[in-house]
Amino acid sequence: MAAFQEKPLGFFTDTSICIGCKACEVACKEWNQLEGNAPKFTADSFDNTGQLDAQNWRHVQFVEQVPDNTGLIPTPTPIAGGQAWLMMSDVCKHCKEASCLEVCPTNAIMRTEFDTVFIQSDVCNGCRNCISACPYGVIGFDEQKGVAQKCTLCYDRLQIGMQPACAKACPTESIKFGYVDDLHQVADQRLAALQQAGYKKAQLYGRDTKVYGGLNAFFLLMDKPEVYSLPNEANATLPSRNNLPGYVGGVATAVIGLIAGLVAFRNGRMNGNGPNNTRPHA
Amino acid sequence: MTGAEHFAAPPEWQWWILGYFFFGGLAGGSYALGTLLRFGGDPRDELAARIAFIASFIALIPCPIFLTVDLGQPLRFWHMLLDTGPDGGLAFKPWSPMSLGSWALLAFGLFSFVSFVGALAEGGQLRAASGLARALRGGAGLAWNAIGTVLGLFICAYTGVLLAVSNQAVWSDAAWALGGMFLASALAGATALLLFLGRSRRDVDADTAYRLEVADRYFVLLEALLIAIFLVTVAVAGTIAKVLGVWIVLWLVVLLGLAAPFLSARARTWPPLAAPLLALLGVLALRALVIFSAQT
Ligand code: SF4
Numbered sequence: 001m002a003a004f005q006e007k008p009l010g011f012f013t014d015t016s017i018c019i020g021c022k023a024c025e026v027a028c029k030e031w032n033q034l035e036g037n038a039p040k041f042t043a044d045s046f047d048n049t050g051q052l053d054a055q056n057w058r059h060v061q062f063v064e065q066v067p068d069n070t071g072l073i074p075t076p077t078p079i080a081g082g083q084a085w086l087m088m089s090d091v092c093k094h095c096k097e098a099s100c101l102e103v104c105p106t107n108a109i110m111r112t113e114f115d116t117v118f119i120q121s122d123v124c125n126g127c128r129n130c131i132s133a134c135p136y137g138v139i140g141f142d143e144q145k146g147v148a149q150k151c152t153l154c155y156d157r158l159q160i161g162m163q164p165a166c167a168k169a170c171p172t173e174s175i176k177f178g179y180v181d182d183l184h185q186v187a188d189q190r191l192a193a194l195q196q197a198g199y200k201k202a203q204l205y206g207r208d209t210k211v212y213g214g215l216n217a218f219f220l221l222m223d224k225p226e227v228y229s230l231p232n233e234a235n236a237t238l239p240s241r242n243n244l245p246g247y248v249g250g251v252a253t254a255v256i257g258l259i260a261g262l263v264a265f266r267n268g269r270m271n272g273n274g275p276n277n278t279r280p281h282a
Numbered sequence: 283m284t285g286a287e288h289f290a291a292p293p294e295w296q297w298w299i300l301g302y303f304f305f306g307g308l309a310g311g312s313y314a315l316g317t318l319l320r321f322g323g324d325p326r327d328e329l330a331a332r333i334a335f336i337a338s339f340i341a342l343i344p345c346p347i348f349l350t351v352d353l354g355q356p357l358r359f360w361h362m363l364l365d366t367g368p369d370g371g372l373a374f375k376p377w378s379p380m381s382l383g384s385w386a387l388l389a390f391g392l393f394s395f396v397s398f399v400g401a402l403a404e405g406g407q408l409r410a411a412s413g414l415a416r417a418l419r420g421g422a423g424l425a426w427n428a429i430g431t432v433l434g435l436f437i438c439a440y441t442g443v444l445l446a447v448s449n450q451a452v453w454s455d456a457a458w459a460l461g462g463m464f465l466a467s468a469l470a471g472a473t474a475l476l477l478f479l480g481r482s483r484r485d486v487d488a489d490t491a492y493r494l495e496v497a498d499r500y501f502v503l504l505e506a507l508l509i510a511i512f513l514v515t516v517a518v519a520g521t522i523a524k525v526l527g528v529w530i531v532l533w534l535v536v537l538l539g540l541a542a543p544f545l546s547a548r549a550r551t552w553p554p555l556a557a558p559l560l561a562l563l564g565v566l567a568l569r570a571l572v573i574f575s576a577q578t
Pocket residue numbers: 091092093094095098099100101117133134135136137138139150
């Protein structure tokens with residue numbers, strides 16, 4: 001198989017045609033030899049995976065905005081007459097400006113020749129700083145291996161010209177794989193078609209540079225990003241934004257603290273204050 | 283104004299990290315106090331300065347141990363310093379507080395250790411190092427302690443910046459406050475520790491102890507101000523509910539720790555070690571509630 005060119009590769013996940021079959025989750029686990037977490041009976045959702053983590057590198061989210069027992073819709077979404085059952089196969093976004101990569105102290109997280117974000121498991125020491133930084137809750141800590149894990153965009157498959165396992169398995173082609181530039185065009189056409197059909201809330205997420213400089217794994221959503229637990233533009237911020245205020249606050253406090261200490265140690269003594277000031281002053 | 287949205291997963295930093303934040307703060311704060319006493323006080327403060335330098339290094343000893351044990355791969359602790367990936371070289375990323383902090387901890391360890399040895403020699407417990415003790419007295423000593431103090435204060439504060447440089451609720455919402463708040467509380471905690479040690483030994487100059495009590499109250503006021511800024515910033519971000527609820531219990535411990543130096547100064551009937559112990563407990567509680575509340 002022809003190897004891929006060294007150009008940005010990624011996913012375009014079109015949530016409007018996801019049927020929630022979880023074939024992507026299964027294919028990912030099979031290829032990447034992920035055992036999965038112990039099954040949990042949630043009883044209130046079709047989502048029994050729960051979240052992205054060390055064992056779940058694809059997670060089919062179910063946004064179940066269907067009427068509850070009283071017939072009320074907790075958070076109505078007017079895409080289907082006020083009722084909606086949204087599904088999204090979530091994954092690492094392979095951000096162009098990646099929060100995880102920014103903070104990783106060991107350089108275990110690197111950018112590949114395909115512009116994807118990859119954790120080198122032999123370099124990672126399990127400090128979990130990346131978990132604290134990823135705004136999408138993508139990375140999980142593998143207790144057995146003692147390292148952080150997430151979607152690799154099937155880096156091993158890419159290197160031999162094979163597409164990622166999830167995209168290959170997806171029966172509806174909700175997950176499309178390819179060069180990011182090409183995927184952008186496909187996404188634009190699909191969005192235009194949906195909007196013409198009356199789905200006014202349909203929108204692309206991560207297609208442009210407003211969210212983390214653009215996402216190599218971007219989405220077509222049927223509602224606001226927040227509905228899918230994705231931060232909106234205003235909240236898509238890099239951890240490093242807090243370096244300056246953090247250190248400025250620290251330095252200001254240090255200066256005030258040192259002055260306060262000096263005042264306490266020198267001033268009172270020079271004034272001859274104190275409970276036991278019988279000896280000559282310094 | 284709408285609040286901040288957070289969808290980040292918790293890094294599960296728990297007890298080891300709490301232990302590091304606590305002892306790291308005491309180590310850095312004690313070093314700064316030792317320097318202030320030695321070069322800002324008078325010769326009568328020298329014993330307290332020596333105790334501060336010794337306490338600083340002893341408090342520092344568990345820090346790398348706690349940090350290493352907390353790693354998923356403890357034997358790879360050195361990956362914090364050397365890049366074992368394809369690029370090789372040093373793993374040094376100044377924009378990552380964890381990376382910068384690893385280097386600072388290493389450097390501070392050197393300064394704290396040398397000052398510890400110097401303090402022992404000065405006190406006659408390590409005569410072999412009396413040359414070092416002499417060297418640390420003059421201008422070179424001042425320079426050494428000044429650099430050590432900068433590093434020590436960095437250790438106190440960067441832990442707060444490390445939490446803030448994330449996308450976690452509370453932590454990333456309180457960037458202006460966290461570093462300063464941890465630093466002020468470390469100074470208050472180190473002063474409480476020194477008062478505790480001084481009162482236990484009973485040989486620290488009474489006047490020095492009085493100055494330390496005054497300094498302690500200044501540091502506590504500074505800490506209280508930063509706690510107020512912290513609460514305001516998380517309230518503005520809409521995440522204050524995370525640090526309330528069951529965490530009120532820890533806030534009460536923090537409040538008691540803040541009030542202890544003032545209450546004990548007014549009612550001199552307090553047992554001498556009570557106020558410093560309560561203050562230290564408050565320092566621990568403050569870190570515990572910041573670390574744990576954001577992750578639940
Ligand atoms: S989604 Fe999270 S884990 Fe993936 S590249 Fe972005 S920050 Fe890193």
